Amino acid sequence: MDDVVNAFVPGPRVRIPGRAGGPLSGLSFAAKDLFDVAGVPTGGGNHDWAKFNPVPERHGWAVQTLLDAGAELVGKTITDEVSLGILGENAFDGTPTNTAAPDRVPGGSSSGSAAAVAAGICDTALGTDTGGSVRVPASFCGLYGIRPTHGRVDTTGMLPQAPSSDTTGWFARDAQTFAKVSTVMLGEAPGALPTRLIVAVDAFGFADPEVAEALKPMVERLGRIVGDVREEIMAPQGLSVWARAQRTLQPVEAWATFQPWVESANPRMAFSVVAALLTGAQMPAADRAWAAMMRLEARGRLRHLLPPGTILCLPTTPFPAPLRGLSSPVLQVVKDRISCLCAQGGLTGSPQVSLPGATVNGAPVGLSIIGGRGTDAALIAVAQAMEAAA
Known part of the structure; x- marks a missing residue:
């Protein structure tokens, strides 16, 4: 098919056929x-x-x-x-x-x-x-x-x-x-459905009110599928505190990954990418130590909230997609808000699935479900059940 949405890298398109007769044949x-x-x-x-x-x-x-x-x-x-x-x-x-x-x-x-x-x-x-x-x-x-x-x-x-x-x-x-x-x-088929749902009230409160309202029908449907619903705060230290910890640890590792290339090749890079790498290069040791401790706290919190059979839901993003071409100062605030609802992924390593099904002024916004580590297959089963119940 033609690349009508500029999705593919420039140049000749690579195409490789899959093995005949496999479970994904035809896809x-x-x-x-x-x-x-x-x-x-x-x-x-x-x-x-x-x-x-x-x-x-x-x-x-x-x-x-x-x-x-x-x-x-x-x-x-x-x-x-x-x-x-x-x-x-x-x-x-x-x-x-x-x-x-x-x-x-x-x-x-x-x-x-x-x-x-x-x-x-x-x-x-x-x-x-x-x-x-x-x-x-x-x-x-x-x-x-x-x-x-x-x-x-x-x-x-x-x-x-x-x-x-x-x-x-x-x-x-x-x-x-x-x-x-x-x-x-x-390597695992969809598993058994969970039996308890936690609604992350701090995350819903942090999202734009229009987003929280648009996701209500999905949360209600999810509650009917799971059965037992309660509300909890996901990040008692604060969503922004978890986000700060992730924004401390991630650029430090990114700089370690790309430092040899940057220093040997002096590559051309966008300003925002250079800024992210320099943030990691200049991160104080005290900040790194604090963020590592906060990661342990976040992991402990989700272990407590998500015993076997329990999932948690929250808005995937606090708002629908921003307009294209916004200025860097505006985008920095946007990025910081997004990280407040995404930081738990990198901090805790817990599986998370974003489900479609809601819009705000015609633009999509997802509802996320999170399970304990290793419960990926149960989240896939929930995705199937949510689509079937729509």
């Missing part, structure tokens, strides 16, 4: 340009990255797994530069079109993957999620998206950013395709 997928495809440069959203890094000789684990399951690879997709972005705007390759809200950003850094799925160019697509890079575009584009339990999915052949938070994720337009792909990627 197509795209891969964010952080995943290795044998014989194709991994661009990472920066035109200087591929010049200073060898062309991979083998497929990344996630790409190979989908090909072995029968899905056809139809291209590599645009990403925010070296995955250091959350809105989907790339100074080198442009901004993929969010077909659900064309005047708004698609969300990033898995922008091209989300845009390609939302436009119907492919059935599913691989993304990565460090600080929200699958969950946010899933919300903004009206898709199913998953951030699996940290460490659950092999990240071999995936360009890292902050390894203690990095995960592979994926998108789909419908719950059945989402479940089929998830079964392959997780």
Whole structure:
């Protein structure tokens, strides 16, 4: 299909057929340009990255797994530069079109993957999620998206950013395709439905009132599916405190990842990317120690809230996708607010699925469900049940 939404990296489109007779035969997928495809440069959203890094000789684990399951690879997709972005705007390759809200950003850094799925160019697509890079575009584009339990999915052949938070994720337009792909990627079929739901009242209070109101029918439907519902505060220290901890730890690791390249190649980079890396390079040791302690507190909090059979729900993002082309000062406030509802992913490593189904002024916004570590399959079952009950 033609790339009518600028979802794919410039140049000839790579296409690789899947194994005949696999469980995903007949489905197509795209891969964010952080995943290795044998014989194709991994661009990472920066035109200087591929010049200073060898062309991979083998497929990344996630790409190979989908090909072995029968899905056809139809291209590599645009990403925010070296995955250091959350809105989907790339100074080198442009901004993929969010077909659900064309005047708004698609969300990033898995922008091209989300845009390609939302436009119907492919059935599913691989993304990565460090600080929200699958969950946010899933919300903004009206898709199913998953951030699996940290460490659950092999990240071999995936360009890292902050390894203690990095995960592979994926998108789909419908719950059945989402479940089929998830079964392959997780090596486990959808599990039993949970029996208790926690509504994160601090997260709903933090979101725009229009978002909380738009998500009410989904929360009510989720409550009917699960049965036992109660309200709790997710982050007693404060959502902004959790976000500050993640925004401390993540750039420190990102600088460690990219420092050798930056210092040896002096690459061209967007201002926002340089700023993020310099933040990590200059982070005081006392701040790093505080953030590491806050990570332990956040993990303990979710262990307490999410015993077996319990899930938690919250708005995936505090608002629908912002307009394209906003100024840097405006965008910084937007990014900070987004991180307040996404920080728990990188801090705790808990699995999270964003469910589509609500809009504000015609623009999508997602409802997220979070489970205890290792309960990914139960969240997939909830996604199926929610679609069936709609």
